[in-house]
Amino acid sequence: MTAELSQIWVYLAASPLLGLTITLLAYQGAFWIYQRSGNNPLANPVLIAVTALVLFLTATGTTYDTYFAGAQFVHFLLGPATVALAIPLYMQFKRVRAMLLPVLAGLLAGSLTAIVSAVLVGRLFGASQSTQLSLAPKSVTTPIAMGIAERIGGIPSLTAVLVIVTGILGALGARYVFDAMKLRDPAIRGFAIGVASHGIGTARAFQINEQTGAFAALAMGLNGALTAMLVPALAHWLAPLTGH
C-alpha cells in the first residue's frame, strides 16, 4: 500500500500536473481566506499561497525546479496579462492625458527613489554587495527586474523574490500610507502604487476600482521601462556605493 502510494508520488512528482494543480489550489484557498477576511489587505492572497506552497514543497521534499516545471504554465501567463494591461489603460486614456505632467514628474521621482533608497538602506544595514545589486530593480515587475539584476551582477532569482515581497508590502501598506497623507485622488493613489509595487500592487489596485487599477497599470509599465534604462545607467554610480 505504502509502496503503491510512493510509486504514485514518484509519478506525480515528475509530471507538471502536480505543480500546476497545487498552485491553483493554493491560490484559490488563499483567495477564499482573503474574501472571508472582508478583503483585508493583510490577508494578501499571494502571501498566503506562497507560504502554503513553500510549506508543502518543503514537507514533501520537492525541489523548486520540479515544482516550477508545472507552475511555469501559470508563470507564462504573466506575458499576455502584461499586454492586456493596455485595455484598462486605454479606457482611462482621457484622464491620463489630462494628467501628463504629474504622471511624468511622479514617475521620474518615484523611480529614482525606489532604486536609490533600496540600495542605500540595504548598504546601511550591512547587506552584501550582490544582495544590494539584487535590490536595485525591486520595484518593477518580475520579468523586467530579473533581466536588470542579471545585467548588473545581482542574483536574478533573489530579485524575483524581493520583487514579490515589495509588491506585497506595497499592496498591504499603500492604503495606510495614503490615509496618513490624507490623499484621496484615485488616480494618484493608483499611480504611486504602480510605481512602488508593480503588478502585485496593480492587482490590488484593480480590486479597489477600475481607475486606480488603470493608473497603477500605467505606472507599472512606464516604471518597468524607465528602471530598465536607469539602473544600468546608475550602476556606475551605484557600484562604489555597494563597495565594488
Next chain:
Amino acid sequence: MLSALTQLLIFQLAGEVIARGLALPVPGPVLGMLFLFFALILRGGPGKDLQTTGSTLLQHLSLLFVPAGTGIMVHLHRVADEWLPLLLSLLISTTATLVVTALVMKACQPKAATTGEAP
C-alpha cells in the same frame, strides 16, 4: 476568447521580437502592451471579446505571481542571513517611493491654477 488570447500573444510576440532585435532594455511584454495600446487608439477601443478576456486575465493577476514568489524557498539561507537589511530596505524604500511619487504628482497637478501653468 480564443481570438482575444491569440491577439494578446501576437502583441507579446511582436514586442519580444522587436525588443530583442533592437537590443532594447525594455522587456517584450511591456513593448507589447504599448503596441496594443496604440492599436486600441487606432481601432477606437477593444472589441467585446478582447475586453472580456483581458478583464478575466487581470482579475486573477495575483495568481500569476505565485510561482515566482515560491522561489523564495531557494533563497531561505540568504534571507535568513540578511533578513534585517532586506526587510528594512524593502519596507523603507517602498514607503518612500509611495510618498515621493504621490507628493510630486500632487505638487504638479494643474488644479489650483487652471490657466497654462503647466508646460
